[in-house]
Amino acid sequence: MPSDRSRPQMRIAKISAHVAPTSGYKYDVFLSFRGPDTRRTVADVLYESLVDAGISVYRDTEELTVGESIGPELVHAINDSRIHMPIFSEGYASSSWCLQELAHMVKCRSESAGHEIVPLFYGVSPSDVRLRTGSYSEALLKHERRYGEETVREWKEALREVADLSGWDARDAGLGKLIKDLVRELSIKLKKRQKVLPDHLVGIYDRVRDVMQMLDFGSLDIRFVVVHGMGGIGKTTLAKAVFNEIFPLFDCCSFLSDIQDNDIVTLQKRLLSDILKRYPDFHDADGGVNILRERLRNKNVLIVLDNVDKIEQLRELTGNGDWLGPGSRIIVTTRNLGLLAREVMGQQDDVPFLPKNYYAYEMTGMNPWHALQLFSKHAFGETLPPDDLETISSEIVATTRGNPLALEGLGSFLRGESLKIWAETLERATKVPDRRVQENLRISYEALSFEEKQIFLDIACFFNGIESTAAAYVWKDWGLFPESGLAALMNRSLLKIDHHGRLQMHDQIRDLGREIVREENYLNAGSRSRLWDSNECLRVLREPIDYQRKSTVESLRLQFPEVQTLSSQEFAALPKLRSLHVERVKFTGDYKNVFRELRWLSWDHCPADFDATNFFPSDLVVLKISCSELRDDWPGWHQITKSSKLKVLELEECSRLTRLPFLSALSSLERLIVRNCQSLVELDESIGKLVQLNYLEIDGCKSLRELPEEVACLKALKELIIRGTVLGPVGSYLPPRSVICSL
Numbered sequence: 001m002p003s004d005r006s007r008p009q010m011r012i013a014k015i016s017a018h019v020a021p022t023s024g025y026k027y028d029v030f031l032s033f034r035g036p037d038t039r040r041t042v043a044d045v046l047y048e049s050l051v052d053a054g055i056s057v058y059r060d061t062e063e064l065t066v067g068e069s070i071g072p073e074l075v076h077a078i079n080d081s082r083i084h085m086p087i088f089s090e091g092y093a094s095s096s097w098c099l100q101e102l103a104h105m106v107k108c109r110s111e112s113a114g115h116e117i118v119p120l121f122y123g124v125s126p127s128d129v130r131l132r133t134g135s136y137s138e139a140l141l142k143h144e145r146r147y148g149e150e151t152v153r154e155w156k157e158a159l160r161e162v163a164d165l166s167g168w169d170a171r172d173a174g175l176g177k178l179i180k181d182l183v184r185e186l187s188i189k190l191k192k193r194q195k196v197l198p199d200h201l202v203g204i205y206d207r208v209r210d211v212m213q214m215l216d217f218g219s220l221d222i223r224f225v226v227v228h229g230m231g232g233i234g235k236t237t238l239a240k241a242v243f244n245e246i247f248p249l250f251d252c253c254s255f256l257s258d259i260q261d262n263d264i265v266t267l268q269k270r271l272l273s274d275i276l277k278r279y280p281d282f283h284d285a286d287g288g289v290n291i292l293r294e295r296l297r298n299k300n301v302l303i304v305l306d307n308v309d310k311i312e313q314l315r316e317l318t319g320n321g322d323w324l325g326p327g328s329r330i331i332v333t334t335r336n337l338g339l340l341a342r343e344v345m346g347q348q349d350d351v352p353f354l355p356k357n358y359y360a361y362e363m364t365g366m367n368p369w370h371a372l373q374l375f376s377k378h379a380f381g382e383t384l385p386p387d388d389l390e391t392i393s394s395e396i397v398a399t400t401r402g403n404p405l406a407l408e409g410l411g412s413f414l415r416g417e418s419l420k421i422w423a424e425t426l427e428r429a430t431k432v433p434d435r436r437v438q439e440n441l442r443i444s445y446e447a448l449s450f451e452e453k454q455i456f457l458d459i460a461c462f463f464n465g466i467e468s469t470a471a472a473y474v475w476k477d478w479g480l481f482p483e484s485g486l487a488a489l490m491n492r493s494l495l496k497i498d499h500h501g502r503l504q505m506h507d508q509i510r511d512l513g514r515e516i517v518r519e520e521n522y523l524n525a526g527s528r529s530r531l532w533d534s535n536e537c538l539r540v541l542r543e544p545i546d547y548q549r550k551s552t553v554e555s556l557r558l559q560f561p562e563v564q565t566l567s568s569q570e571f572a573a574l575p576k577l578r579s580l581h582v583e584r585v586k587f588t589g590d591y592k593n594v595f596r597e598l599r600w601l602s603w604d605h606c607p608a609d610f611d612a613t614n615f616f617p618s619d620l621v622v623l624k625i626s627c628s629e630l631r632d633d634w635p636g637w638h639q640i641t642k643s644s645k646l647k648v649l650e651l652e653e654c655s656r657l658t659r660l661p662f663l664s665a666l667s668s669l670e671r672l673i674v675r676n677c678q679s680l681v682e683l684d685e686s687i688g689k690l691v692q693l694n695y696l697e698i699d700g701c702k703s704l705r706e707l708p709e710e711v712a713c714l715k716a717l718k719e720l721i722i723r724g725t726v727l728g729p730v731g732s733y734l735p736p737r738s739v740i741c742s743l
Contacts, residue, residue: 025081026077026081027058027080028055028056028057028081028082028083029056029057029083029084029085029186030057030077030081030083031043031046031047031050031057031058032084032101034092034094034095034098037091037092037122041122041175042122042170042179045175046087046120046179050186054187055183055190058081075104078101078104078108081115083186084109084115084116084118085117085119086098086105086120087122088119088163089122089124091135092136093135093136093140093159094139094142096143096146099143099155099159102155102159103154105117106157106158116189117162118166118167118168118186119162119165119168120167120168120170121167121168121171122170126167126169129163130159131159140156168181194243194244194247196240197237197241197244200377200408201237202373202374203374204234204237204241205241207238207361207363208241208242211227211361212242214359215242215246215329215331217249217327219327220326220327221357222324222327222330223328223357223359224321224332225332225359225360226333226334226337227239228333228334228361228363229335230335230437231405231437231507232403232437232506232508233363233403234404235333235363236306236307236333237404239255240255243255243302243304243331246302246329250301250327251300251325252274252301252302253301253303254270254271254274254301254302254303254304255304255306256271256304256305256306258306258507259305259307259308260307260310264285264288264313264317265283265285267317268280268282268285268288268291268316268317269282269288272295275295275296288316292317293319296323297323299328300326300327301324301325302328303328303329303330304332307333307334307335308332308333309335314332318330321357365400365401365403368397368398371400374407375410375411376393376411378407378408378410378412378415378493379411379412379414379415380415389422395430396425396429399426400429400437405508405509406437408493410429412491412492413492437508438511438512441512445512445513445516447492449485449488451479452485452488452489455480455485456489456513457513457517458471458475459471459489459503459505459510459513460505460509460510460512460513460514460516460517461513461514461517461555462581464510466502466503467502469501469671470622470624470671471503471622472486473621473670474600478578486503495509517529517530528552528553529552529553529554529555530555532556533557534557537557537558540553540574541571551574551575552576554576554579555580555581556579556580558581558583558585559582559583559584559604561584563605564586565585565588566587568587568590568591568612571595575596575597577597578598578599579598580595580601581600582601582602582603583605585603586607587610587612587615588611588612590613590614591613591615592613592614595615595620597619598617598619598620599620599621602624602626603623603625603628604626604628605626605627606626606630607628608628608629608630608634610635610636616640616642616643617643618642618645620645620646621645621646621647622646622647622648623643623646623649624648624650625650625651626650626652627652628655629655630654630656631656631657632658637662640662641665641666644666646668647668648669650674651675652674652677653677655677655678657679658679658682659683659684660683660687662684663683663687663689663690667691667692670693670695670716671693672687672695672696673697674698675700676700676701676724677701678701678702681705682708683698683711685709687710687714688708688713688714691715692716693714693716694716694718695718695719696711696714696719697720697722698723699724700723
């Protein structure tokens with residue numbers, strides 16, 4: 001291994017991590033092994049399998065280290081790991097380095113109940129490790145002459161203690177099956193596959209039991225369970241709870257959230273990524289169908305399809321079960337069982353029924369007792385209300401019809417409020433019996449400040465599922481105070497942010513936000529602040545007599561199945577346009593002074609031919625380009641350099657892009673994200689001039705072999721994330737495949 005002294009001094013950790021480790025620890029597993037014995041066999045296979053399962057692994061290789069004692073970095077890594085896994089091989093005891101690690105593992109286990117040691121015996125038996133037989137005793141005798149009796153006695157005690165623990169013996173099964181079973185057990189132990197459930201769960205486990213009875217795991221048929229009910233009633237929560245209980249029973253599993261908000265190709269890729277543990281390469285639904293049919297046929301799989309609203313989604317993701325192996329189970333959540341039932345059966349009447357391998361579970365409202373408990377947990381932090389508020393609490397709960405989302409929202413809103421506010425809330429909720437859930441949620445919305453309402457409406461119309469960091473840049477530019485605004489929405493249970501930092505708004509809450517925007521002007525879409533329906537957007541752009549005289553549109557989304565051409569003249573009458581989200585749109589004309597207020601541009605399936613001029617405004621803050629075949633000589637790259645205030649640049653699935661030569665002009669850039677650009681072979685050395693860059697992510701760019709040395713000059717860089725590539729020169733000492741490095 002080359003010395004670090006010959007390289008630019010970058011603080012890069014020797015860690016592999018797909019996702020966040022188990023809560024409370026920096027790493028999930030500390031892997032200790034002697035390289036010459038296991039590096040090309042069990043250690044590498046186990047390491048890759050753990051990484052593929054989403055487990056954060058610290059992999060130490062003792063023969064690459066210099067010195068008599070393990071350094072502070074290794075001590076900290078052992079302390080910060082949830083599970084310690086020594087691989088006992090023939091030569092393990094001959095390494096003083098391995099024995100020091102083992103002794104420290106035992107010390108951690110004795111001092112903290114959170115640490116666990118899971119030994120793997122490879123080529124040796126537990127008796128060998130207990131020093132009763134074999135080479136371990138001989139190795140310890142040699143160490144005694146060098147390190148002294150006291151040190152070696154500690155190592156002997158550590159070996160005996162770990163050998164007596166429940167572990168895995170490679171002699172009991174083939175290596176492939178052994179590692180598969182081991183990784184499955186660790187995933188369960190670390191809860192890596194589990195979905196995050198709300199903190200205040202009430203009355204869910206009876207429902208979980210009912211659904212599991214329908215799934216009938218003793219049967220080898222392929223079975224669908226359709227959980228149906230109104231929005232906000234808890235369908236997704238139930239599906240997550242069931243998933244957490246049963247996923248260890250299957251060869252592989254996938255939970256696809258918010259089906260209706262994603263195109264089918266994206267969903268197919270997510271499903272195949274979960275199943276195959278790699279990002280598949282195809283460009284249309286037919287390509288996805290062919291790969292799914294081929295790769296799922298013999299697998300026993302668990303798939304959850306959350307929020308299905310079209311039968312095509314079911315057909316193009318599961319083939320109605322025809323592609324799946326025996327014993328597979330599919331859980332579907334939907335608001336409309338009738339739509340699904342009629343389309344599955346080709347039925348035309350109004351009486352829904354399902355085919356033989358489909359089972360329906362209706363998600364009804366919570367019973368009054370459970371509803372009161374859930375409301376009380378959010379309103380008071382207790383299971384039941386105080387005596388003086390019990391009556392009014394029960395009356396408010398009754399207006400929700402047992403809808404968990406409404407109960408959570410109302411409880412969060414009323415927490416700490418005066419009795420007068422409670423009485424007004426009850427009166428208002430009682431007066432609108434036909435729209436109780438929406439009105440209950442609206443109460444929480446109307447308690448927000450102006451700035452918080454704008455953030456809420458932006459998420460409801462455009463930013464649901466988007467990383468909060470990128471959205472925060474434009475909100476800050478618009479003077480909306482994103483940190484306090486997002487906190488207010490979460491405090492009122494109107495929003496969640498997942499562990500990836502993505503904004504997550506329940507579809508019932510999203511629908512409320514969109515209805516509020518429609519209410520700005522039901523008749524004239526051009527007088528609303530936000531438009532997300534492509535047909536409405538086109539009418540506003542192309543019918544100026546009816547719409548554009550008083551256009552107040554600030555945000556626009558245009559999505560088309562085929563490329564549509566739009567001119568600068570059509571956008572000229574939208575002077576307040578601040579964010580633009582387009583898919584398969586070709587822009588023509590001169591945009592000078594057209595996009596003066598534009599701060600956010602998302603451009604999916606960007607056409608390779610580009611003849612617009614002055615397109616990218618100087619004040620643009622966030623630019624996202626994805627799913628395109630843009631080449632290095634695309635004229636738009638030069639125009640992007642005019643966006644001198646650009647803070648965030650994301651390039652995803654730009655399949656023909658080989659280099660990024662235009663970076664040096666983006667002097668204000670703070671976040672650069674390049675994902676799944678398969679042809680990218682280099683980052684231009686001009687990246688070193690991005691003096692404000694604090695976040696750099698390179699993910700899935702398989703052709704990239706090195707980072708320029710100028711990366712070491714990025715003084716503001718706080719986080720470097722590299723996944724799905726193998727780096728040379730500067731990054732040659734980084735662990736391959738999936739590396740998260742905090743600088």
